[in-house]
Amino acid sequence: MKDALLAENLRKTYKLPGAAPIRVFDGVSLRVAPGERVAVLGRSGSGKSTLLNILGGLDRPDPGTGARVEVAGLDLLGCGERRRAAMRARNIGFVFQAFHLLPELTVLENVRLPAMAHGGVGRHEAEERARRLLEAAGLGGRLEHRPAELSGGERQRVAVARALLNAPSLLLADEPTGNLDGQTGMQILDLVFDLPSAVSGEAPALVMVTHSREVAARCNRTATLRDGALTFG
Numbered sequence: 012m013k014d015a016l017l018a019e020n021l022r023k024t025y026k027l028p029g030a031a032p033i034r035v036f037d038g039v040s041l042r043v044a045p046g047e048r049v050a051v052l053g054r055s056g057s058g059k060s061t062l063l064n065i066l067g068g069l070d071r072p073d074p075g076t077g078a079r080v081e082v083a084g085l086d087l088l089g090c091g092e093r094r095r096a097a098m099r100a101r102n103i104g105f106v107f108q109a110f111h112l113l114p115e116l117t118v119l120e121n122v123r124l125p126a127m128a129h130g131g132v133g134r135h136e137a138e139e140r141a142r143r144l145l146e147a148a149g150l151g152g153r154l155e156h157r158p159a160e161l162s163g164g165e166r167q168r169v170a171v172a173r174a175l176l177n178a179p180s181l182l183l184a185d186e187p188t189g190n191l192d193g194q195t196g197m198q199i200l201d202l203v204f205d206l207p208s209a210v211s212g213e214a215p216a217l218v219m220v221t222h223s224r225e226v227a228a229r230c231n232r233t234a235t236l237r238d239g240a241l242t243f244g
């Protein structure tokens with residue numbers, strides 16, 4: 012079976028004018044099986060967000076290191092921006108610490124949004140799926156509300172539903188519980204784990220950045236970024 016995610020030889024250097032380049036990591040490789048959950052740990056500034064953005068095609072690794080990023084067998088690096096954006100929309104869901112909902116859109120519109128870009132599921136199916144996801148997330152009564160009318164935990168529920176709209180094979184979550192109290196955070200984790208099956212989908216593979224050992228313990232594997240390298244176990 013294809014890996015849900017295959018990343019090899021990733022190096023990332025930030026070069027800012029007038030300053031010494033910052034080498035964030037070098038030689039990072041990661042392989043994730045379908046449905047597998049991997050927690051990424053590491054202190055602040057160790058490069059966790061940078062790594063997640065590269066795994067999801069939102070950022071690119073340094074050229075010339077033989078770097079490879081494949082999601083469900085699709086090559087994210089060897090194609091143009093348009094095609095990468097389409098692959099991202101269809102195969103990858105993102106959840107961020109700060110929710111990143113669009114404030115002017117309703118809850119339902121926010122969740123439907125990934126279907127608009129790059130034609131994932133059709134319009135009618137997107138509407139149906141968004142409603143089912145929100146219902147299963149306990150937000151069936153809040154479809155027409157704006158994000159500002161919701162609590163932090165509710166906003167993150169909306170963000171998780173949105174990330175799952177196109178039934179991605181890979182879910183990337185960057186400290187999804189970081190802005191929430193412990194109990195609310197655990198409920199979000201339950202949702203991340205259980206929501207796909209509630210709408211008759213396969214659970215996506217998950218790569219989740221977290222500072223919480225308790226959260227990491229609910230994953231199959233732990234990877235730690237330290238001094239520019241990723242170690243497992």
Ligand SMILES: Nc1ncnc2c1ncn2[C@@H]1O[C@H](COP(=O)(O)OP(=O)(O)O)[C@@H](O)[C@H]1O
Binds near residue numbers: 027033062
């Ligand atoms: N766009 C950027 N330009 C320059 N440096 C950056 C940029 N983004 C992150 N960095 C630097 O790269 C390092 C890793 O950042 P980040 O990936 O956000 O770490 P983490 O998510 O583990 O806290 C930090 O030293 C940070 O200052």
Ligand SMILES: [Mg+2]
Binds near residue numbers: 059060061185
């Ligand atoms: Mg970060």
